Amino acid sequence: MKSVVVYTRVTADYRLSFYKELNEILKGKGVSLKVCSGESRAHESLRSCVEKLPFGMKLHNQYIGKLCWTIGLKSHAKNADVFISEQASSLIQTYFIFAFKKFFGVxxxxxxxxxxxLNTENPQWFRSAWKRYWLTKVDWWFAYTMETxxxxxxxxxxxxxxTDVQNSIDTSELKDALSxxxxxxxxxxxxEIFGAPRLEGQRVGIFCARLVPLKWIPFLLRSIEIMHEKMPDFRMLIIGDGVDRDLVKSFCITNSWCKWLGAVHxxxxxxxxAIADIFINPGMTGLAVVDAFSAGIPYATTNNNIHSPEISYLENGINGIMTDPSExxxxxxxxSVLNTSKLKKMKKHAKESGKxxxxxxxxxxxxxxVVAxxxxK
Structure with missing residues (x-):
């Protein structure tokens, strides 16, 4: 039986369903799967699921500044037919194994x-140069999206x-619950949330992500303030937590039409x-766009340089909106979408994209x- 080892620094909980599905498919093709990873840094909010996988190997990450050394990885990678690593310049062993793959029998x-x-407004030249150098030194790429x-x-x-894998998350529970x-x-x-019945045609926006600088929280708050000035019946829900929580809390205190709900998972x-008509996030966009489409609501963001590859799923004017980075x-x-018949069409297209x-x-x-x-040879 051929063997495949997938290495990531942390196996995030949102990958659980994916790995289970991948293992079943590969097993049917005579290929064994092993997933190796360690724990996150103390200040990170990533929740590991590798120990929930029968084929998962929970290792120990030793952090040296921004670098990571995963103790025990080499023994699991040894003699693998395929060794796949997430592309991260901080993962020292990835490059060690790549450089000496014949020695390890890979x-x-x-x-x-x-x-x-992609997810940085001030990319470090050395990390970018390191990634570019190694980019062509592997046998295969599992690209997040067509943009990648x-x-x-x-x-x-x-x-x-x-292989364009069309990176996604498990949205089945979300869809089932919405139905x-x-x-x-x-x-x-x-x-219950806004203290008054919903008026006919009243629109609601939603933001659901970490409250961190890359999400452009000040930009978000000023933008929805302008929207509310144009549409006094407009309401907004903000879900998430993070370093910019105080900005959101203060805004909601003085603007009762906007409610902060904290972290919800x-x-x-x-x-x-279920209440929302549109997902509003002017900053960095990643897999949240998949959540929005699964809920059947269009996604609104700006044309910035910090989006993850999943931004390629957004079709401007069809299942979402992308504008210049101006509030x-x-x-x-x-x-213009919330106030016209465009919204109904966009919701329809968003739901189709979610499938x-x-x-x-x-x-x-x-x-x-993997099979290819x-x-x-």
Whole structure:
């Protein structure tokens, strides 16, 4: 039986369903899967799920500043037919194993990731240069999205050795829970949150993410303030926690039409997504766009340089909005959707998009890439 080892610094809990699905597909093709990772840094909010996987190996991460050394990884990578690592310049052993793969008996190596340092407004030249150098030194790429594949091809990596996995998360619980929401329960919940019945045609925006600088929280607050000036009946829900929580709390105290709900996870978010008409996040966008589409609501953001590859799922004017990074332009664009018949069409397209980006599809594409790599000489 062929063996595949996937290494990530931390196996985040949102990957649990994906790995289970991937393992079943690979097992049916005569391929064994092993997932190796350690624990997060003390200040991080990442929740590990590797110990919940029968084929998962919980190792120990030793952190040296921004670098990470995973104790015990080498023994698990040894003699693997395929060794796949997330693309992170901080993972020292990835490059050690890649450089000496023959010594470790590793047949093929592959990266899984973005292709570039995307989620930063001030990229460090050395980390970017290091990533670019190693980008073409592997046998295969598991690209997050078609946008990642485009970046890789532009950097000189052969297109035929790239799998666009269409990165996603498990949205089945979210969809199932939303399908049980009734108009009556949604109306009652709206009144509980905002203290008054929902008016006919009243629009609600939602933000659900960490309250951190990359999310452009001051920009968000000023934008929704402009929207409310244009549409006094507009209401806003903010879900999340983080270093910018005080900005949000202060804003909500003086603007009763905006409610901060703190950190909410999993299916608990459903009762709030069910109320919303549009997801509003002018800052960095990642897998939240998949959540929005799964809930059947369009996604609004700006054309900035810090988005994750999943931004390629957004089709401007069809299932979402992307504007210039101006508070006025952003607010005007969202207002123009909420105030016209465009909203109904966008919701329809968002829901259709939500059917395309699932862990089932992702696992199938990933497995196809693994099989193609194993067949490579």
């Amino acid at each position: 047949r093929h190596t592959a990266f899984w990731g973005h292709g570039e340092n 594949k485009r970046l890789l091809v532009e950097s000189g990596f052969p297109s035929h050795s790239i 049980t929401e009734s108009a009556e329960s949604i109306a009652v919940r709206f009144e 999993g299916v608990e978010r459903v009762k709030y997504f 006025e332009a952003f607010a005007e664009a969202v207002f 395309n980006y699932t862990v089932e599809h992702m696992a199938k594409r990933y497995a196809e890439g 790599l194993l067949e490579k």
